[in-house]
Amino acid sequence: MPRVEHGWVSVFFHVIAASALMFLLLPIAMMFPLSLEPGTMLRFPPQGVSLHWYSDYLKDGAWIASTILSFQVALGAALLATVAGTFAAVGLAQASPFVRNAALLILMSPLFLPTVVAAVAIYGVYAALRLVGTPLGLVAAHAVLTIPFVLLNVQSALAGAPRALDEAAMSLGAGPVAAFWQIKVPLIRRGIAAGAIFSFLISFDEVVIAKFLSGTQAVTLPKRMLDGIFYEMTPMLAAISVLLVLMNAALALLALALVRGARKDT
Amino acid sequence: MTSPNPPPVASAVGPVLAVRNLVKRFGKVAAVDDVSFSVAGGTFLTLLGPSGSGKTTVLRLLGGFETPDAGSIALGGADIGRLPPYKRDIGVVFQRYALFPHMNVAENVGFSLRQRGVATGERARRITEALEMVGLEGLGGRAPSQLSGGQQQRVALARALVFKPRILVMDEPLAALDKHLRERLQDEIRALQRRLGITTVYVTHDQAEAFVMSDIVAVMNAGKIEQIAAPRALYEAPRTEFVARFVGDSNIFRGPVNESRMRLADGVLIAFAGNGAPPTALMVRPEKIRIGKAGHQNAGDNLLQGWLIDMRFLGDACLYRVRAGAQEIVVRDLNRTDSAHFAAGDEVILTWPAADTVPLS
Ligand SMILES: Nc1ncnc2c1ncn2[C@@H]1O[C@H](COP(=O)(O)OP(=O)(O)O)[C@@H](O)[C@H]1O
Ligand SMILES: [Mg+2]
Numbered sequence: 001m002p003r004v005e006h007g008w009v010s011v012f013f014h015v016i017a018a019s020a021l022m023f024l025l026l027p028i029a030m031m032f033p034l035s036l037e038p039g040t041m042l043r044f045p046p047q048g049v050s051l052h053w054y055s056d057y058l059k060d061g062a063w064i065a066s067t068i069l070s071f072q073v074a075l076g077a078a079l080l081a082t083v084a085g086t087f088a089a090v091g092l093a094q095a096s097p098f099v100r101n102a103a104l105l106i107l108m109s110p111l112f113l114p115t116v117v118a119a120v121a122i123y124g125v126y127a128a129l130r131l132v133g134t135p136l137g138l139v140a141a142h143a144v145l146t147i148p149f150v151l152l153n154v155q156s157a158l159a160g161a162p163r164a165l166d167e168a169a170m171s172l173g174a175g176p177v178a179a180f181w182q183i184k185v186p187l188i189r190r191g192i193a194a195g196a197i198f199s200f201l202i203s204f205d206e207v208v209i210a211k212f213l214s215g216t217q218a219v220t221l222p223k224r225m226l227d228g229i230f231y232e233m234t235p236m237l238a239a240i241s242v243l244l245v246l247m248n249a250a251l252a253l254l255a256l257a258l259v260r261g262a263r264k265d266t
Numbered sequence: 267m268t269s270p271n272p273p274p275v276a277s278a279v280g281p282v283l284a285v286r287n288l289v290k291r292f293g294k295v296a297a298v299d300d301v302s303f304s305v306a307g308g309t310f311l312t313l314l315g316p317s318g319s320g321k322t323t324v325l326r327l328l329g330g331f332e333t334p335d336a337g338s339i340a341l342g343g344a345d346i347g348r349l350p351p352y353k354r355d356i357g358v359v360f361q362r363y364a365l366f367p368h369m370n371v372a373e374n375v376g377f378s379l380r381q382r383g384v385a386t387g388e389r390a391r392r393i394t395e396a397l398e399m400v401g402l403e404g405l406g407g408r409a410p411s412q413l414s415g416g417q418q419q420r421v422a423l424a425r426a427l428v429f430k431p432r433i434l435v436m437d438e439p440l441a442a443l444d445k446h447l448r449e450r451l452q453d454e455i456r457a458l459q460r461r462l463g464i465t466t467v468y469v470t471h472d473q474a475e476a477f478v479m480s481d482i483v484a485v486m487n488a489g490k491i492e493q494i495a496a497p498r499a500l501y502e503a504p505r506t507e508f509v510a511r512f513v514g515d516s517n518i519f520r521g522p523v524n525e526s527r528m529r530l531a532d533g534v535l536i537a538f539a540g541n542g543a544p545p546t547a548l549m550v551r552p553e554k555i556r557i558g559k560a561g562h563q564n565a566g567d568n569l570l571q572g573w574l575i576d577m578r579f580l581g582d583a584c585l586y587r588v589r590a591g592a593q594e595i596v597v598r599d600l601n602r603t604d605s606a607h608f609a610a611g612d613e614v615i616l617t618w619p620a621a622d623t624v625p626l627s
Contacts (some may be wrong), residue, residue, distance in 0.1 A: 030494035032360060090405050160367075162364075162365040164360055164362065165364055165366060167329070167331050167351065167358075167360070167364070168351045168358065168365075168366070169366070169377070170330075170331075170350065170351035170353075171329055171330075171351050171352070171354075171356060171357070171358040171426075172377050172381060172425065172426075172429065173352050173382055173429065174352055175309060175350075177351050178381060182377075186368045187367070191582050197528040224505055261550035
C-alpha cells in the first residue's frame, strides 16, 4: 500500500479496511453463537447455550463417514498434487522458455477455468471410465485442481536452490537422483510443505466438483453440508462450520509461516 | 600453507589434460571457438581474458555442465567429453562458492566422500585433514552463512580437493574478495597447489593474478586462445596486438615494414629484431624505454625525439607521456636516486634496443 501522508486520508483507509474485514469475518464469526443453539432452528441470538450439536455430529455415522472420506480424498489429492507439482516445477525450471511457458499454461489452467466447466468435463470423462462416485475419482480431479498451488509455492522456493548447487553436487559425485534428494528437496522443503497444505485445504473444502462426482457412494463433507442446507438446515451445520473454520485457519497459518520461513532462508 | 616445496616435476607420460578443437555455440554466438590446449601433470594453467571471452564456458565444458558442439577433452588419456559431471572426477570451485546452505562446513566438505561411500570414521578424518589444509581447523560445525567470504572460499577449496580429484578447476574464485585478502589467497592457493601437485585450470580476468599464480597462461579473446605461454614469455613476446594490450602496458607502432625497420607516418624508422613474416605492428613496453635530456646522447638502436606532455608520479616510478612526431609514447622510469626528473614541456630523447621491439601479427 502506498504511504499515506495526510492523517485524515490514513484514517479513511483504516476505516475502509476495517469495514471490509468486518464484512468478511462477521458472518463467519456468527457461526459460533449459532452453533450453540439447543433447538433445531438456526436463529440469532441463540435460545440457550449447548454443545449438543457438536456431539450429535461426532455420533452421526453418515456425517463421520463423509468427514473421514474428505480427509482421505484431501490427503490423497495433496499427495498426488505435491508429487506431480514438485517434479513439474523442478523439471520446468530447467526447460527451455518455450516448453516452460506452454507447460505452465496447461498446468495453471485450473486457476483460470471456471470450476463448474472443469466439473462438467471431468464428469463426462469419469462417466465413461466408471469413476463417478469413487474416492479415487475425487482424488484425481482434486489433484489436478490443486497442482497450480504446489507449482507456485515450489517455484518461488526454487529461488533458494540455484542451479549452481546442483552442479556443485554433481561435480562432487552426486548423480541426478542423489542431487535431487540431498540438495534440491531439502532446500525447497518449506515450499513443498506449503503447497501440500494448500492442496489439502482446497481439496477438503472443494464442493463443485464433489457435487458432480460424489454420486451416492462418495459424499464428501462439504457436499453433505451443501445438501444439508437444502434438506435439513440445523445448527449442526453451524457446529461443523466452526470446526472447519478452525482447521482451515490453523493450516493456513502454518502454510503462511512456511512461506515466510522459506523467504527468510533465501 | 606456505612451505617452500619445489614444484613437482611434470609427468613424463604426456599431458594430464588435453583439449582438442573444442567448440561451443549458444545460438549464433561461438562462446568457445576451436580451442586446443594441454596441461602437463602438476601444472597450474590460467585462462586469462576479458569478460565474455569464453573462459567460463571452457571450464563448464571441462566440468561437464555443458556438452561441446565439437572437439574432445581427454583426461589422463581417456575421452571424458561426453561423461556426466559426476563421473569426471574433477574438483570444481565456483565463482560464487556454491556451498550447500543446509549443510554445515564439515557436511559440505564431506559430501563427495558420502557419495563415494567412504565410511564415517575415515570420512571424519579426511574432513578434518582437508579443513586443516585450508586453515579452517575447528570450524566444521559452522553454517556457511556464518563464515566470511574468504572462509567460504576456503571451504569451497577444501570441498573440491578432499576427494583427491584428478584435476582442479576454478572460475574466478577470488573475484568477490577485497584486494588484500585476494592477494593472500592467491599465495595460499598457489602454495597448496604445488604441495599437492594437482593439475589446475584457473580462470581470471586479472592479469596480475594470472601472472603470480600460473605456470602457463592462455590468453583468450572472443572464444579463441590468442596465445599460450609462461607469464614471462607472454609479457616479453606477445604475438598479437590483443595480447600485447591485454597483458601489461604497451606502446604500439604502425607503418610499412622494410627488412627489420618500420617507417612511421612522420618518417622515423623503428628497428626491431624479427625474422618471421612482416609484422602488422610493433610493440615496446613502457619500462624498456630510456628517457633522457635532449642533446644528451643515449645508447640504443631506436631513438625518438619529443617533448613531455605530462608526468604521473607513482611512487616507485614515474609515468611519462611523450609526444614524438605523430606518436604518443608512454615511458615508465623507475624511481632511482640517479633518475633524472622532467616536467611537462621538456624536450626529451627516448631510446631502446631493437631487441625490445616486439613484432606483432
Ligand atoms: N548459457 C548461455 N547462453 C547463451 N549465451 C551464453 C551462455 N553462456 C555464455 N554465453 C555467451 O558466451 C560468451 C562467453 O561467455 P563466458 O564463457 O561466460 O565468458 P567469460 O567467462 O570469459 O566472461 C559470452 O558472449 C556469453 O554471453
Ligand atoms: Mg566468466
